[in-house]
Amino acid sequence: MSEHPIRFLIVDDIAENIQALDALLRRDGLVVDHARSATEALELMLVHDYALAFLDVHMPGTDGYELAELMRSTERTRGVPIIFVTAAERDETRRFRGYEAGAVDYIFKPIDPVVLKSKAEVFFRIGCQARDLQQQRDEMEQIARDRDRAADLLRAHTDNSPLAFVTLDQDLTIRDWSKGSERMFDLAAADMLGRSAPERGWLDSAGAAILRDWLAPGDAAAPRHSAELQLGHASRGTIPCEIYGSILSEAGRRTLSLQILDITDRKRAEEIRSLLIGELNHRIKNTLANVQAIARQGLRRSSRLADFEQSFSGRLQALSRAHSILSDSTWSSAPLDQLIDDQIRVGTLDGDRLERRGPAVELAPDTMLRMALALHELATNAAKYGALSVPQGKVHLDWTAEDRGVCLTWRESGGPLVAAPEGGGFGLDLIAAVAGGEADAVAVDWHPTGVVWTIRLSEGVEAMGSSGTVVDVTTETLAGPPALLDGLAILVVEDEPLVALDMQAELEDAGAGSVRVARTVDAALAALSEQRFDLALLDGNLKGQQVDTVADRLRRSQIPFCFVSGYGREHLPQGFEDVPLIQKPFPPAALRRTLTDLLDARPARAAE
Template identity: 45%
Template sequence: MAGLLQINPIESLGAARAEPTAEIADIDLLHSICVELIGEQDRALLYGKIVDAAVTITGSQFGTMQLLCPPGDSSGHGGELNLLCSRGLPPEAVGFWEWVSPAAHSSCTAALKSGQRAIIADFEEWDEIAGTEDLLAFRRTGIRSAQTTPLLSREGKLLGMISTHWAKPHRPSDRDLRLLDILARQAADLLERTIAEEALRAREQELARSCSALQESENLQKMLTGELSHRVKNMLATVQAIASQTLRNCNDPADFVESFGGRIQSMSRVHSQLSTNEWKGTQLKEIVSDQMQLGPVDEAQVSASGPPVELDAAVVPQLAMILHELGTNSLKYGALSKIDGAVTIDWLVSGQTLKMRWIEQGGPTVGAPIRRGFGTRLIEASARGVGGDARMSIAAEGVRWHINVPLPEAQGKSGDAALPVDRPPVDHNPAGRNAPERSKRLLGKRILVVEDEPLLALDIAGRLEDAGAFVLGPAGNSAAALSLIEQYRFHAALLDANLGGHPVDEIAAALARNGIPFAFVSGYGRASLPKSFGDAELLAKPFDAGQLVEITGKLVA
């Protein structure tokens, strides 16, 4: 019959059987893809498997997955598409499409504008891309056609794009697009999950950082409070020592007020200088100029010369105290007590040592001193406290002092702090006042004193000697203390818990090895003691003579 369509029963049966077979194959493919995606925890590998699946489904030569950067993002790429993963693209193409602006020309930007899938069957036939850098990039890469499927959250929010590209003009089949839609749904869910997990991790990390910052802030506050307490207590102990030692060497209350006030003012000016420089040290010439403000003295009577020397903050107070004592002694008894007297201060740097001279001329006739006064001992102790030394000599024209102070690189490496172990107690009572009653427990006992604050060290030594003890030291640094422990025998030790900001664990351990009982002297409190010696005796600054003698007596009992 004309016009009647003839159907071959065998061919019809074959087509009917082939269609279920293809559907089963697609189901198997999607199942295998789901298994791969769900089991992957690594985000980068997950993206790669999604792109691999898209390439497999569409039979393309290239594939990409992009994430939409939220508008207004701090990265400066808000509203742009960021390349997460690619297949088949050469490095230069990956760089070119790392960030894609909505103003660019591609299937992904077309989908970005429409919110729907975009298919470009042939870039060469697409009018919008003609004459653009994007078309040249596609040509260089060997891409002729592409499709982009949006990745949408369950709420319809655009998360990103998944695209496949072919080397020839191509339009994907309905079957390919149907499978891509299923893949895109899974990919969007997984992408949304990973984004949420990453946001949660970021929040957790931010919370952890906030907690850490809060803890650091609390620790810093505790440290600053402890440091402030330590400095205040140290300052009070130093002032107490100045008062005690000044009183011991003054017969007249007026002399006491003048000497005590001068030393306090000297300390105050030094602290002002250091505070102005944020405790980073200061120039030697500034210290000399400041400490030579001696009231009635004509400026022409004092000359100072030497190269610029930046002094470490730890050295400045001691050197200032030395200059103050030299100046006041000269004003009272030396060259500056005469109108035509003069003082020359000069210095130079030799290696890592500052060498300073104090030369007096035109003063009263000078003879050898009958005894070493407090000022002399303070000058010597201050120099030892920073690892240096100070020596006085008597010339026909006047007193001379040679002072050596190690500069920062050499500090702490040496320090001649040892005094003879069998030296008699120093006479701290020149005016003949009755000395305090001596503790029988300390009579004849040898006590090591380790303290880096010269005034406090002298006060401790003086009070112990008043109680009948022989004092070894004082040692102002670890090297001097360890040297004394190695060379001499003694009954007990008093150990500053912090020497110039350095721990004293090594000194404490050396004392313990030698079976020497000791007590820490500290303004920090017990929490600052070395962990291995947290239960040791502690003498808290400031303290009085009774507390000092009591705890030392307990050590030697």
């Protein structure tokens, strides 16, 4: 039986009459309900919808005519077709009353089965059609609700999406302009809808040609197009956009649906990235060229290899520390005071015997690097031959603002008698080059009571509102006794072969018993499983691998170690802030001093 059968209702106070009618009407897809009174009939009609009702005219209480009138007075039952069943009502007046009450026909007893079935068949089919139409109506209403919900959802997505959604017809007239389009281009939909995109200034001629090419007749399938176009913004001119287009066919006309992404930030990021990469390459090559020049000139002018090694290492350290200062300031500029404090911190200058005075100024990166080398040379020369070579000597460093630059004066006093050197060394040339090679920018007076250097910087200098903060430089003072490494087993975890070779040579020169090099995390963990070490040097990063597991293993094994890294401490494993850090490049003395401190602390660690 169908899920929604057709229903007839028989109302008669005599059960035999009901059974007779039921037997004649029975068929597939039909349900016949019975009622013995008008009250039962009304109750059933409140529950079910009926395609036809057979009403006996003569019933006790409420007769068939009265029941029909009650049905017509109620909205729910007003449309139910009624056929009166009677044995005697052939009087025209009474029949008219039945039609007036809402009957569509009469059936007289005794009932002719053919007549009954033919009349019932008509209403059965009408009922089926009504049922099918109702189902179709229900389905259409559900489809309409689903459609409206989908449209609302799509509209919500388009209105709140970071993308702009625009629909153009074949003439590039704007047919749809989403809320996202209004936000992206600051152009209201009321000003755009129905207007030509090129004439409105939103689309230039090049972009219009591309979109017209997309709209040209082609394959039946809707292709997916993409391009980068410059589209008009109300206040910013044109902005770079990435667009994706789909062709839709509607009533023989092709329309273009566009999804648009503003890529202004991405373009700006790409430009900045390209600029930064170029600047990085420039700085790296300049740095390598400076190191090359320092090495060549130092070798050329050094009489002994030991002198070269000492001077070259010191100059390299000066460059390295200046790089660290600039890195902390994101390579924009850094205070001159900070550079002087760095020289004091590492022991190149004696802060107790330095008098400085001058306004707060910042140095550009190139100027900072040259000034770092110059101060290193001035302080080294003063310690070797000048005022700082004797206990009573002093250095006076003054600077004053001068147009767009600054004039620095380095004056020594209280030192040995000064005489001009017979031949200029490389250090003097470095000091002279600090002003960028400009003529008369650097002058020296070899006064007998103390040498005086005057350095004028005409560019790369900017006045500050206040003095800069001092950066915590991790390289320790180089002075100190050599490490006692006799017979000790040391693990070096370093991925750069040349750096590992250099550290191995330094450790062996200091008397280490055995030095084992591990270049990966796995190799380091394997070495710790196979051998007992007295000390370890751990790189902060091994070809992109974090060294946390190695550091944790060293601590659990109670092996003293230090980090050796080009990174700052913020990039090292967390929880190891108490572990010493030697920053690359490092002088041998710094390595030895750190290892000495580790050895001195070893009994205390063991006692813990």
